[in-house]
Amino acid sequence: MVLIKEQIKKIDKSIVEEVVEDELLERFKSCYQCGTCTGGCPSGRRAAIRTRDVIRQALVGLDDDLLSSDLLWLCSTCYTCYERCPRDVPTTDIIIKLRNIASHRGLMKGPHLAVSKMLIETGHGVPINDEKWSNLRKSLKLTPLPPTVHSFPEAVKEVQTIIKELKFDELIAYGEEVKKKLAEEEKKRAPERIEELEAELKQLKEEAGK
Amino acid sequence: MTESSDITRDYDLYLGCVAPNRYPMIEASTVQVFKKLGINLHDMKGASCCPAPGVFRSFDIPTWRAIASRNITIAEQDRRDIAVMCNGCFGTLLEANHLMNSHPDQRTETNAILEKVGRQFEGTVKVRHIIDILYNDVGPKAISDMVIQPLRGVKAAVHYGCHLLKPSETRPWGKDENPTFFDDIVEASGAESIDYKDKFMCCGAGGGVRAAIKDVSMDFTREKLSNMKDAGVDIIVDCCPFCHLQFDLGQVEVKAMFGEEYRFPVIYISQLLGLAMGISPYDLGLIATKDKPPGTPPFIPTEPFVKKVVEGM
Amino acid sequence: MVETKDKIGAVEAPGWKPYILGIFCNWCSYAGADGAGTARMQRPAVLRIIRVMCSGRVEPEFVFRGLKNGADGVLVSTCHPGDCHYVTGNYKTFRKAPLISKFLEQMGINPKRFRLTNVSASEGAELTEIIEDFVEELHEIGPSPFKNKKE
């Protein structure tokens, strides 16, 4: 049983400050919760994201719930909401900023960590990692490797230097660590929770028996 | 072709990741079509991932901006504007270019990083989607003048994709929720653009959704496919390799996940125009050669489309 | 009431705050400045405003004397073209402005120290921006060469 009391949260403006560090995002404080964003959101029509609610949660600082949930990652960055917001709130950019904040807390999704590692290793998010792709290129009379980083090892180095300078590699490594830790905790917590539930059930039964 | 002399005829072709590494027919057909139009696309040597606007920008904006700016500096050294084939790459390079040009603080910050690899962002080049070049420089009229095999009777579902149009303040078409410029280019080939419900809806691939939350991503695609089916189209035409992948491979995935079967050939705009201009369908990757390795795209065969066109003649 | 002195936007003066003398027309610009006040639009504390009924009243001599007295900048502000309360007074000022700049240049004073702007009665926000921008520019130019020369 979840006690209502656990849901009562204090309003915390710190995340608002973090978002509006980028002055371009400041307008988000003027959101009047009209729901135009959610109403046209193709993701919200099939999944749990409510764009307006994401903005709202960020505005009142319910960051823990928001940042660790899937919600932020359900946005396809289609910018439909962004175009229509009557208050000129840069909705999609806010979601992207919130994802940055989540990422810096180590809350990235597994596949995203994987694709980031590709970028770090090869300079491509989607690299040629199998001979069949080169062969496909050849079948179209193209060079086996495109004239991108794939053909210029020193260019890969450049990309890697930039990544190191900005500590993006550390961010990814940190994300993986957090991911592992969370999984372990989950595993550890699960039996406890079951015990708890059983105890609750027992107590309820006893009460009912009285 | 009516030569308009005042347009830019040399571009650096920015490839991105998906086009060269998964759907090289997009790269091959674009180069050929542009050559026919008298526009030279040059290699942009050592370009990396753009990096993707919905993914890497979501993780760390400074990294995203720096890598994007590095790509732009390559074109700056070549002194050529950038032509882009992908909506995502367009979004990243255009936005990054815009931010770097209009926000001196961000420029200073990023240039300090670029300095470590011996580069500086100068703000001297434009970033243009090939659709922008095709529509605004070449023009549908000039394109249709070059058509020798009109794709008459072909009913196309045109998919614009999101980042081609939005955010509109930096896009060349301005704010318009019902644009027709892409349809005009498609129709220049002789094909008919069919209106379908939620035409401007996202394909579901972007924003890292495809990678992380596959079922939601595929449900977008399924809805679009179903709307296209209701409208009675023959093919899907797009202008983005990632949308292309989402529709092509996506039809296989939609079948696996939802049990719904669609078999729309997915055609990239330059494949469509190339065919109409008489370029060999083999060269455009519309008909698989015997060298095509197994397990590579297209996953929905495009031969039936070519057949229909040729028979329709 | 806020006790601490705070930075205002991007224009925290490093070391010195420019001194700007404003000559504003009564109907648009002065009203605009009042509007900025009513809306509590915070701006750098640099501006003192002299009110004239119309910018047409502004004599080049006012600008020269202001700068000579040590003002770092003089801002003359009028209604927008076509909006002058006296129909065309501001046009006459627009015509005078290039002459003033030219004269300043000949005198060896940076003509950027003199600015002519249009601020309507509803444009408190624009005024605030103009001031911020002027301050930024004056920071680039540096303090008035006449500063403290006046006895």
Next chain:
Amino acid sequence: MVNSDEEPRIGVYICDCGVNIAGVLDNDELREYAATLPNVVKSERYKFMCSEIGQKLIQEDIENGEINRVVVAACSPRMHENTFRKATREAGLNEFLFEQANIREHDSWVHMRQQDDAQSIAQDIVRMAVAKASKLEPLEVMKVEVKPSALVIGAGIAGINVAKDLGDQGFDVTLVEKTPTIGGHMAQLDKTFPTMDCSACIITPEMVEVGNHPNINILNYAEVTKVDGFVGNFKVEITKKPHYVDQEACTGCGGCSDVCPVITGNEFDEGMKERKAIYLPFPQAVPNKFTIDMDHCIKCELCKDECEPDAINFDDKPKKIEKEFGTIIVTTGYKAFDPSDYTPYGFGRFPNVITGLQMERELSSFGPTVGKPVRPSDGKAPHSIAFFQCVGSRSFQPGMNNYCSRVCCMYAMKQARQYKEKHPEAEIYILYMDIRAFGKGYEEFYEIAAREYGINFIRGRAAEVFENPENNNIIIRAEDTLLKRPIELEVDMVVLSVGLEAQEDATVISRLLNVSQTADGFFMEAHPKLRPIDTLSDGIFVAGVAQGPKDIPDTVAQAKGAASGAASLMAQGEVEIEPYFSVINNALCSSCLSCVDLCPYTAISYDKLANLVTINKALCKGCGTCTAACPCNAITQNHFKVSQIMAMIDTAIPTR
């Protein structure tokens, strides 16, 4: 009266304005500082200088002979200059020996977090004011006659009320209306909230009354094309557009219209009904005379043959009418927002999306559907209707307005209730963000709409609509923000509650009359609270939606206020104007004539015989342009003399 030769003895009075000034500035320090300035003999500080006690402080010092110049450091002179001038005058000192230092709007309010700098700016401002005060000279106010005639521009419910009130008081009123009929938007409405009385039943008798009023001259189908002069004596040119029908001869029989072969959309019915090229906008139009719309007429002359009194005149020409007026009242109303460009709502693309004003016409018993609303696609009564609120209002989207239009929540509920009365089984949805029902009886109206009428309120702004191709129904996408759920709602018809915006030609009127517009395009009042119907141009008033969105009760209240403002000016018969005019010292004048062409009011004339350049005080408006331009320094502008302005410039920079 004080002798201006006397040495200046200045009293400086620093106002706290509660915490508005004293919360930022150290007013004790400022008072001490002021006392050190040249010629200052008295320096005081008080909580509210504009209060009676504050004014008394000044008056006592004047009466005691302690001071002969007054400086009040307080708010903007645009706020209280008149207050303090009056106090100065009443105490026996010439009121132009007063100077106000603005340390509130220009200092304490805009430098709230920079107290040290604000303090030194306050010192500068006070020092400059004191310097000017030392140089001030006494002036006599000028009095000009105010003609007892008023020009009312725009004949909606606002203009009609102004005209009626002024006419009743015996003033000569000219009511100019752009369209062929008076009545404005209210004539288009069916019923009016919150009382639900019939709009036509209220306005048509008023229209007729104005039409027959002995003191009111209606100039319909006319526009103001030129305005000269000043308060009391405006010279106005009005251009009456050609009706191509002799308005005296026409009997309003309508025979012409019956035979006219040209059919076009009727503006009055928002294009929902047709009219002929020769037309009356609506049956109750005042004046009840026909007009030919030459944009559509094909000159077949069938009407001419039909017209018994031979009223048709294809050679009709625009007529210019010139007249002088003591006061002008602007009541040009509004234009409803046009949603055609907002593609997500499909207006213009989907027939079953209409505007609130179109719905209003449909609900009207003399409208296109005789009071039984139908959907345009098939002429059937809709079973379900959704109203979209805030269309064009409260939005930063390009082409939309930032403000709340104040009437659309109420009219949507009104229309919903009216439809429900006719079709109790109908399903009505109102998609809103906030319901703004703030007038007397409005909240009750809202409550009844929900409880008694069962109207469904959905809190969420519509995001986009589609048409169901099978039945032309409209499918709406929105979020029910209270349920946190996206919804899809299929309805038979959508009504867009469009907002009100400034008339397209408001800028033209603004320029003609020299009346400013606020950023939203409506005319600017002299003060939002204290002078909401005056403009900054003396003798010109504004009322109704022309000043900002409002409903009929507020419009009428404002119209009555404007009428009373104009009446009191005209009743006095004369008005004081500030003596800021310029004067030529002919001893210095070289007759270069530079000034003559510069004066926008042609107040300067040159007498060739006498070789004398002179300024007509009554025409001079005191801009000072000539003063600034005279190469011989022969011209001085009262109250803005070179010596006075230079005194400020020379003391502007602190000599610390």
